[in-house]
Structure formats: structure tokens, C-alpha cells
Amino acid sequence: MEEHKEQSYIRAKKRVKKLKIFYFHLIGYIVSVVLLCYNLWIVAGPYKDFFIWFNIIIMIAWGIIMVFHALHVFKGKSFFTKNWEEKKVREYMNEKTKTTKWE
Numbered sequence: 001m002e003e004h005k006e007q008s009y010i011r012a013k014k015r016v017k018k019l020k021i022f023y024f025h026l027i028g029y030i031v032s033v034v035l036l037c038y039n040l041w042i043v044a045g046p047y048k049d050f051f052i053w054f055n056i057i058i059m060i061a062w063g064i065i066m067v068f069h070a071l072h073v074f075k076g077k078s079f080f081t082k083n084w085e086e087k088k089v090r091e092y093m094n095e096k097t098k099t100t101k102w103e
Contacts, residue, residue, distance in 0.1 A: 022073045029066050033059055 036055045043051045 018073050022069055025069055026066065029062055032062065 036059055040052055040055050043055075
């Protein structure tokens with residue numbers, strides 16, 4: 001039984017590490033896209049067309065990589081599960097029954 005808990009702990013730790021790496025990757029992607037968009041805004045000169053094309057290709061390619069990374073990290077997880085729906089229904093029902101101080 002103890003070995004099973006230890007293996008579960010190790011698996012959970014690996015999943016947390018993958019999630020942490022994904023979030024760092026996402027932050028880097030967002031910062032880079034903002035900088036590339038700024039670069040698109042300020043670019044001028046004879047090589048303008050090349051830099052516009054190059055920046056857009058980088059954003060699209062990195063976006064596709066981010067999608068695959070997210071699929072790898074969140075594989076088997078659905079964002080809108082039955083439990084989520086039930087939780088939200090209960091939350092809204094409780095919200096309606098709550099009274100506020102100004103009523």
C-alpha cells in the first residue's frame with residue numbers, strides 16, 4: 001500500500017512539473033508574440049515584406065507547437081465535464097438563495 005502511495009506521489013509530481021513547464025512556455029509565447037507584434041508595427045524599409053512574413057510565420061509555428069504542448073500536458077482532461085456542470089448549477093442555485101445586505 002505504501003509503495004502505491006509513493007508511485008502516485010511520483011506521478012503527481014511529474015504532472016505538476018509538466019504543467020509548470022507548460023505555463024513557463026505559455027508566458028514565453030505571450031511575451032514573444034507581443035514583441036513580434038510590436039516589431040510588425042515598427043518595421044520599415046526595403047525588407048519590410050520579409051520581416052512581416054517572417055514574424056507571422058514564427059507566431060503561427062510557435063502557436064501550433066503550443067497547441068501540441070497543451071494537448072500533451074492536458075491529455076485526457078476535458079474542460080467541461082459532468083462534475084463541472086453540476087458544480088456550476090449548485091453554485092448558481094446557492095447564489096440565487098443568498099441574500100445581500102441591501103435587500
